[in-house]
Amino acid sequence: MLEITQLVAGYGNIKALKTVDISVPEGAIVSLIGANGAGKTTTMKSIMGLVQPGAGQITFQGQNITGLAVHKVVNLGISLVPEGRSILSQMTVLENLEMGAYQRKDNSIQSDLEKVFKRFPILEERKTQLGGTLSGGQQQMLAIGRALMARPKLLLLDEPSMGLAPLVVADIFKVIQEINAEGTTILLVEQNVRQAIKIAHYAYVMETGRIVLHGKSEDIANDPRVMEAYLGGR
Numbered sequence: 001m002l003e004i005t006q007l008v009a010g011y012g013n014i015k016a017l018k019t020v021d022i023s024v025p026e027g028a029i030v031s032l033i034g035a036n037g038a039g040k041t042t043t044m045k046s047i048m049g050l051v052q053p054g055a056g057q058i059t060f061q062g063q064n065i066t067g068l069a070v071h072k073v074v075n076l077g078i079s080l081v082p083e084g085r086s087i088l089s090q091m092t093v094l095e096n097l098e099m100g101a102y103q104r105k106d107n108s109i110q111s112d113l114e115k116v117f118k119r120f121p122i123l124e125e126r127k128t129q130l131g132g133t134l135s136g137g138q139q140q141m142l143a144i145g146r147a148l149m150a151r152p153k154l155l156l157l158d159e160p161s162m163g164l165a166p167l168v169v170a171d172i173f174k175v176i177q178e179i180n181a182e183g184t185t186i187l188l189v190e191q192n193v194r195q196a197i198k199i200a201h202y203a204y205v206m207e208t209g210r211i212v213l214h215g216k217s218e219d220i221a222n223d224p225r226v227m228e229a230y231l232g233g234r
């Protein structure tokens with residue numbers, strides 16, 4: 001569904017991505033893991049059109065989307081839940097969710113809103129509260145709900161479990177699996193390596209701007225290098 005080929009990207013003189021190849025099959029959960037600064041967020045931003053690649057190609061459902069404007073990428077069916085959530089704290093929960101659908105012109109926005117409320121009942125209960133008054137876990141649910149309001153075929157999640165308590169983290173991973181089971185393909189960036197590999201079909205390991213290892217998630221989980229570097233030796 002998404003093919004990233006020989007992608008190079010950076011910020012001025014900083015080459016954040018040296019050559020990145022990732023393939024996300026339709027219907028899968030693909031996890032991208034790696035240390036801080038490896039280039040995971042830059043990969044997500046390149047897909048969304050938030051960072052202009054220097055070389056390489058990104059195709060989505062066979063269409064070249066390399067360097068395409070963000071709103072066009074969203075319209076094709078890709079949404080990003082950014083690192084740090086980017087909730088609009090001075091807007092209500094409902095307004096935050098409506099922001100996710102601002103580009104849509106169809107008549108199903110209301111029914112999608114109802115679906116988000118069904119998935120996250122706490123957001124319905126708090127729909128008139130300001131985004132900034134929610135707990136960290138609720139804000140993450142709001143960020144996911146907002147991304148779903150764009151009706152993505154491919155959902156990009158950048159460190160959704162960051163800063164959350166273990167029980168809330170478990171909820172978030174469960175929600176990701178449910179969204180996937182209902183037909184949305186997922187590319188997940190996570191520091192929580194064990195759980196990210198566990199729920200994924202495929203995993204990629206990134207180090208300093210390159211993919212150093214990839215494969216089926218069970219093979220990656222059993223790879224001695226991954227065990228040593230990311231799973232505490234087990």
Ligand code: ATP
Pocket residue numbers: 011014015016034035036037038039040041042043083
């Ligand atoms: P993290 O888990 O810390 O978010 P990451 O794997 O997502 O790490 P990136 O955020 O993609 O890594 O960063 C890759 C490299 O690009 C790092 O060396 C980082 O310092 C650099 N970088 C990221 N954003 C910028 C920016 N806006 N301007 C300059 N350099 C940047």
